[in-house]
Amino acid sequence: MTNTLILLRHGQSEWNQKNLFTGWVDVRLTEQGRGEAVRAGEQLAAAGLQPDVLHTSLLSRAIQTANLALDSADRLWIPVTRSWRLNERHYGALQGLDKAETLAKYGEEQFMEWRRSFDTPPPALDDASEWSQANDPRYDGIDGERPQTECLKDVIDRLVPYWEQSILPDLNSGKTVLVTAHGNSLRALVKHLDGISDADIAGVNIPTGMPLVYQINADGTPAAPGEYLDPEAAATAAAAVAAQGKH
Numbered sequence: 001m002t003n004t005l006i007l008l009r010h011g012q013s014e015w016n017q018k019n020l021f022t023g024w025v026d027v028r029l030t031e032q033g034r035g036e037a038v039r040a041g042e043q044l045a046a047a048g049l050q051p052d053v054l055h056t057s058l059l060s061r062a063i064q065t066a067n068l069a070l071d072s073a074d075r076l077w078i079p080v081t082r083s084w085r086l087n088e089r090h091y092g093a094l095q096g097l098d099k100a101e102t103l104a105k106y107g108e109e110q111f112m113e114w115r116r117s118f119d120t121p122p123p124a125l126d127d128a129s130e131w132s133q134a135n136d137p138r139y140d141g142i143d144g145e146r147p148q149t150e151c152l153k154d155v156i157d158r159l160v161p162y163w164e165q166s167i168l169p170d171l172n173s174g175k176t177v178l179v180t181a182h183g184n185s186l187r188a189l190v191k192h193l194d195g196i197s198d199a200d201i202a203g204v205n206i207p208t209g210m211p212l213v214y215q216i217n218a219d220g221t222p223a224a225p226g227e228y229l230d231p232e233a234a235a236t237a238a239a240a241v242a243a244q245g246k247h
Ligand SMILES: O=C(O)[C@@H](CO)OP(=O)(O)O
Pocket: 016, 020, 021, 022, 023, 024, 088, 091, 115, 183, 184, 241, 244
């Protein structure tokens, strides 16, 4: 007996479009991103997938994506739980910087280490920065745990407890669960689910707006690796994410 988990990265955001490091900065979807979210919902409906509950991050781009996708799947009414534990990886002092300029300034090795290494966080973001979330009321309750930078390992450490305590119980009560989140928080979850090594996860990129579907066993393991509803389009879009900053 397995239950269905659908992972969905938000559609293109304003800062994806501008090629800026985003992290916890609360940017919105572009028109293209809103279209991706609507299409994701249409794909769910066409595949006969009907989410019973939604888990989202606290960031607007994931919330907008969920709302648009659920609206086009005619499931806008389902219960919602939101958690900072599903937020994008905090990108530290890189938040707000241009990816291409950062690559040119620091070189490819350092750039890729910051983007994709498992355990090297970027430099911390000063609380006084305009891109800091130090005074953002949505994080009032988590102040002791509010990061100033994170590597992927840090994201796994804060996300896996949420997976075990909130998402897995929903799956085990027989619900189809939709999770809308972010490139790196979903890489963290996919690494955990698929047992991908610390080295190999560097090569995994999650495209925007493409539903990724798992069948999950009662013990939280997947019955098989996740499958995109549109594998060809997902592979093309993931390659574009991998190449960001390089053109
Ligand atoms: O900027 C970010 O927060 C992320 C996702 O958009 O970028 P990257 O893919 O470079 O980790």
